[in-house]
Amino acid sequence: MTDAAPASTGEGVAAPSEPGTPQAPEPGTPQAPERRADELAFPTRESYHDLVASYKAAGFEMLADLTGVDYLSHPGRALPPGIQAERFEVVANLLSLSLRRRARVRVQVPEDDPVVDTLWDLYPGAEAMEREVFDLLGVRFDGHPDLTRILMPEDWEGHPLRKDYGVGRVPVQFKEAPGPR
Amino acid sequence: MTDGFDASSTDLVGGVRRAPRAPVAETSEGAQELATRSATPPEELAREVGAAVLRIPEGGVAGAGDIDVERPSDETMIINMGPQHPSTHGVLRLMLELDGETVLRTKPVIGYLHTGMEKTAEELTYVQGATNVTRMDYLSPLNNELVFSLATEALLGVELPPRATWIRMLFSELQRISSHLMWMATNGMDLGSTSMMIYGFREREMVLAFFEKTTGLRMNHNYIRPGGVAADLPDGWEDDIAVICDTVLERTYEYDELLTGQPIFRERTVGVGSLGAEEAIALSLTGPILRSTGVAWDLRRTMPYLDYAKLDFDVIVGTYGDNFDRYAVRLNEIRESIGLVRQIAERMPPGDYRVQDRKVTPPPRARIDESMEALIHHFKIFTEGFRVPEGEAYVAIESPRGEIGCYLVSDGTSKPYRMHIRGPSFVNLQALPTLLRGGLIADAIATISSVDPVMGEVDR
Incomplete structure (x- = not known):
């Protein structure tokens, strides 16, 4: 899928995330001067851990953020050739304090086997973030030392940030509300 | 004996009503506990x-x-602290394993304030989204709004007028002052200095009064919105700012006398809960905790956003990463922020306070009466919202607690497909087991406080 941006406001502005060339920041994109495009990488599930390890070796000392997206109802997103879009995507935002750069690693995780390698052995700070992704999206992290729920109660069923998770509604109670007696 | 909350579990034995059996299993967090x-x-x-x-x-x-x-x-003994412990700053629950008074292991159990705000954000338009994120870190709501707005604008590709940018910087710095003052207050209270609590709240109130004057609200302002800010600065704002700056700066020197040099305070904080720079980086800690270990990492300086590159300020760093360093970093950041506020007030550019793009910001009220298009735009913005081009963006700014990031995925509609906030408190809480290990239980309270967690942001 190419840039099918709705032409209401954006004048076809290439957000730094629209990956024409995955490994390098796009040159000459019209964007605010203070905001440099983050480096983007799309590894396969097998090469994900190795790629992050090579980033760490290249000076990305910190895992700034790790999150996940459920692309169930928005499948047609731009990905580099060779990478097949899957339902889940785990997004790791790496930060280099020495180079003052950010890199974003986006790995596809299939729905029928939502498992991906943990980054905890590279970045101990990944612990709580991976637990959050597991809790809210149901993606499991292979090798994580303590993969339990973190925000939801332990006996909760389902993973709330999945798109097919019912939002639920609270019945507005007026007459039916039990009285104080 | 309390009245049974569950009538079926109370037994009547010989006419005497017994207390219900304690529902132990229902309060358990299972594997999340220590x-x-x-x-x-x-x-x-x-x-x-x-x-x-x-x-x-x-x-x-x-x-x-x-x-x-x-x-x-x-x-050893495992004790449970929280979630309703007065000094845990909200509903933080800690399980501590103690050997006598020494803390051996710690595990934070969180989620007691989880309200699914990231899920809620998927149901709200970008116009409404700022009201949602502002409730996360309720001690620096303007920074939450700012990072959400910046992420939205990064996808939209709109260019802000300079005045909007500078008003945002002004409020971001005022917010830093008020947040750090609040931290000084609660940290003082945790260490037994109740007068510091009174003073901290008193000074913070001055800043909040200015917020109320400008935004209409003391907290959760919804003032910084995609496309600019909600309103221009009120008449006479320079005088208000000058009074705030002069008073708070003078008061920080009173805090010095009250706390910095005071032997009891130093005894409780120097060398307590120390942390190394490598550990801090490995645990993804940011903000004053990272800087207290000696790492000069402040996004305002290292990866400038807004117009911070044009301002002159120092990045405050500590040396030992202990409770005292974290205190000193925050105290001096108040002074730096005062300097920044003065520079911003001096150089505040004239012009629009929001972008004049009718697809993003509503038209002025007066135009609605005379222009059909203005009426349509106004109606469209507040019913449908504006559409944001497809894509994803991660924007991070320096909040008083560290790097607050917003990861936004848009599918081209007027609602975010996914909105994730990287809460600095959530990540910084991971430092607690390391900070508390080997320390005394009495120091644990002060150390928890020095991390400055805001549970609204931890649990989101």
Whole structure:
């Protein structure tokens, strides 16, 4: 899928995330001067851990953020050739304090086997973030030392940030509300 | 004896009403809790006692053999602190394993304030989104709005008028002052200095009064919105700012007398809960905690956003990463922020306070009466919202607690497909097991406070 941006406001502005060339920041994109495009990488599930390890070796000392997206109802997103879009995507935002750069690693995780390698052995700070992704999206992290729920109660069923998770509604109670007696 | 909340579990024995059986299992968080030593596998125990940082090339960390896995369970005690402990700053629950008064292991159990705000954000338009994120870190709501707005604008590709940018910087810095003052207040209270609490709240109130004057609200302003800010600065704002700056700056020197040089305060904070730079980076800590370890990492300086590159300020760093350094960093950041506020007030550019793009910001009220298009635009913005081009963006700014990031995925509609906030408190809480290990239980309170967690942001 190419840039099918709705032409209401954006004048076809290439957000730094629209990956024409995955490994390098796009040159000459019209964007605010203070905001440099983050480096983007799309590894396969097998090469994900190795790629992050090579980033760490290249000076990305910190895992700034790790999150996940459920692309169930928005499948047609731009990905580099060779990478097949899957339902889940785990997004790791790496930060280099020495180079003052950010890199974003986006790995596809299939729905029928939502498992991906943990980054905890590279970045101990990944612990709580991976637990959050597991809790809210149901993606499991292979090798994580303590993969339990973190925000939801332990006996909760389902993973709330999945798109097919019912939002639920609270019945507005007026007459039916039990009285104080 | 309390009245039974569940009538079926109360028994009437001989006409005497007994208290209901305590529903122990219902309050359990299961595997999220800290298990006893005997119930914990050795590698897990090693991790909780410190092996998580063993792979950091840092001297003085215990080797695997030093960890006393075999220690009998009856020598140690697991106590539960929270979620309704007055000094845990909200509903933070900590489980601590103690040997006498020494803390051996710590595990934060969080989620008691989880309200699914990231899920809620998927149901709100970008116009409404700022009202949602502002409630996360309720001590610096303007920074939450700012990062959400910046992420939205990064996808939209709109260019802000300079005045909007500078008003945002002004409020971001005022917010930093008020947030750090609030932290000074609560930290003082945790250390037994109740006068500091009164003073901190008093000064913070001045800043909040200015917020109320400009935004209409003391907290959760919804003032910084995609496309600019909600309103221009009120008449006479320079005078208000000058009074705030002069008063707060003068008062910080009173805090020096009250706390910085005071022997009891120093005794409680110097060398307590110290942390190394490598550990801090490995645990993804940001903000004053990271800077207190000596790492000069401040996004305002290192990866400038807004117009911070045009301003003159110092990045405050500590040396030892202990409670005192974290205190000193925050106190001096108040002074730096005052300097920034003065510079911003001096150089505030004239012009629009929001972008004049009718697709993003509503038209002026007066135009609605005379222009059909203005009426349509106004109606469209507040019913449908504006559409944001497809794509994803991660924007991070420096909040008083560290790097607050917003990861936004748009599918081309007027609602975010996914909105994730990287809350600095959420990540910084991971430092607690490391900070508390080997310390005294009495110092634990001060150390928790020095991390400055805001549970609204931790649980989101």
